[in-house]
Each structure stands twice: as C-alpha cells, then as structure tokens.
Amino acid sequence: METEIFFRMATEEDLSEIVAMLADDVLGSQRERLEDPLPESYLRAFHAISADPFNELIVACHGNKVIGVQQLTMTPFITHQGGWRATIEGVRTAASVRGMGVGTKLINWAIQRAKEHGCHVIQLTTDKSRPDALRFYERLGFEATHEGLKLKL
Amino acid sequence: METEIFFRMATEEDLSEIVAMLADDVLGSQRERLEDPLPESYLRAFHAISADPFNELIVACHGNKVIGVQQLTMTPFITHQGGWRATIEGVRTAASVRGMGVGTKLINWAIQRAKEHGCHVIQLTTDKSRPDALRFYERLGFEATHEGLKLKL
Numbered sequence: 673m674e675t676e677i678f679f680r681m682a683t684e685e686d687l688s689e690i691v692a693m694l695a696d697d698v699l700g701s702q703r704e705r706l707e708d709p710l711p712e713s714y715l716r717a718f719h720a721i722s723a724d725p726f727n728e729l730i731v732a733c734h735g736n737k738v739i740g741v742q743q744l745t746m747t748p749f750i751t752h753q754g755g756w757r758a759t760i761e762g763v764r765t766a767a768s769v770r771g772m773g774v775g776t777k778l779i780n781w782a783i784q785r786a787k788e789h790g791c792h793v794i795q796l797t798t799d800k801s802r803p804d805a806l807r808f809y810e811r812l813g814f815e816a817t818h819e820g821l822k823l824k825l
Numbered sequence: 826m827e828t829e830i831f832f833r834m835a836t837e838e839d840l841s842e843i844v845a846m847l848a849d850d851v852l853g854s855q856r857e858r859l860e861d862p863l864p865e866s867y868l869r870a871f872h873a874i875s876a877d878p879f880n881e882l883i884v885a886c887h888g889n890k891v892i893g894v895q896q897l898t899m900t901p902f903i904t905h906q907g908g909w910r911a912t913i914e915g916v917r918t919a920a921s922v923r924g925m926g927v928g929t930k931l932i933n934w935a936i937q938r939a940k941e942h943g944c945h946v947i948q949l950t951t952d953k954s955r956p957d958a959l960r961f962y963e964r965l966g967f968e969a970t971h972e973g974l975k976l977k978l
Contacts, residue, residue, distance in 0.1 A: 687903075694904055698854050701906050717907025726877075729903055745900055748918050750840075750882055751847055751915040753854050756868025758978075762904040775877050787978050794978060797950065797971035818950035818973025825911075825947060 682729040693764040740765040759788030760796040837884040842891040846917040893918040911939030913949040
C-alpha cells in the first residue's frame, strides 16, 4: 500500500465519501449529516473553500478510493512580523485503513505544503476528549503549547 | 471613556501603532520588530489581509488614538455540516488603557461580527504561559475544550 497513496484536491464528487469519514467518529457522528442527497450546506462550504486559493480540501486516495481527508488553510496574520500560518482541520481516515499510517502521511503532506507556501508555523486544535489524537500529533512534532478555546454562537 | 470607543478596519497608517502594541508584551517583544520604517513583511501581510474579504484587522479607537487591535478571520470548513468559523488572533490593548475594559469590548465586537456572518463558533488559542488571558476569555464565555498544538516550520 505504501507506494500507492496519493493526495489531490477534493472534487464535488468526493463530498459524500468525505462526509461519511467525518460522520464515522464519536464526535463527528453527533454533528454531521450523512444523507442522500447531502445537505446543501456541505456544497455551499465546498464552493466557498474552492473559491479561496488559500483554503484546500485534500483527499488521500488509494487507487480510485478516497481513504483520507484533511482541510488546510493558509492565512496571513499581522503577528510574528506579518507571518503566514497554516491550520489543519478535519483530519480523518477511512475505517478500513486505520493504523496503516495514512494519517501520518496526510499530516506530513500538509507540513510540506505549508513549508512550500512559506508559513512559519502549522497549527491545529484537538478536542481534549481525544487523548490518542493528542499523542498522534505530538509524535509528529507538534507541541501543545496553547489552550484551544471555543464559544458556540 | 465608555461611550467614545469605536471600532474600524485598520489602515496602512495604523500599522506602526499596531506593531507597537504587539511588541509591548512579554511574548511579542521576542517576535516582533518595531522599527522605522517597519519591516516590509508587515506591509505585505497587511495587503494580503486587506485583499481577503474574510480576514479583518480591526482597531479600537478613542478619539484619534488607536488603543486596541485584533484580527478576525472567518473561514468555511467542511466539518460541522460545512459551517463557517471565526478565529480571533493578535488581541492587544495599549498599555495606557489596560484594565479599562477595552479588551472585553474588542472580543464582544468580534463575537457580534461573527454572529452576523453566520459563524457557528468563534475560537482562538492562547499560550499556556498566559494564565490571565485564559481567565479573561473564560469570563467572556469561551471554554478551553481543546489543546492548541503548534509546529514551527
């Protein structure tokens, strides 16, 4: 399997598989809606993401199967001498390939992409109820230096 | 002072005052460069921010003085049924007005703006070495549900 995984920008045709991965998760099952047809809000978000050159929905593929997803945004901030940051969101792999290193490949791809773009840091937040995810990112070199705060609107 | 504070988008002419506020801080003093003229990287970031309709550098003003700054980005994600999120970064107030509620007004302004845009959540990360900042955000209703991870590139 090692040599056959590749990454590409998601297309509209990938959306159902992406939402299926997002929903196949303890937290995701409570907040996603995997329906046929998909709720319009996913399509609207997909088009808004596609319209932004610095917001990328990326899928990992194995042959013609989508086996992983992540979203990478690159944002200019005024802090850190006007530096760009990359942010990773919504990392998921298909249940059929879990434990096979696809998540690691996804994150390493994002790190490389962020470097190419000239970002000085790559960041993400992970729910404190996911200790395994925290350890996964720490193994990849991330440091939990910050509190991640949210306020529902 | 209460009634005289107002908020507006930052202009290029505000940049020196903004960088002065960012640099007047334990962490910021190590990573910003308050020079005359300002390093070009701040101007490039300012123009990149201005070119994005969903990335806003906001200043709080009192009369003709800039007394606070924050950056608000609004981003469409595929997670949460394709929901938009608002992210706050680089919140600072001028030393001369600290403890006068300007920070609270800035954040409440951002919350209102994020609601108007239809964001389902507003989020930020705060360095674990800033316990006062954490308490400040918790008082405003934010919950530290996530770990904030960073990897320098």
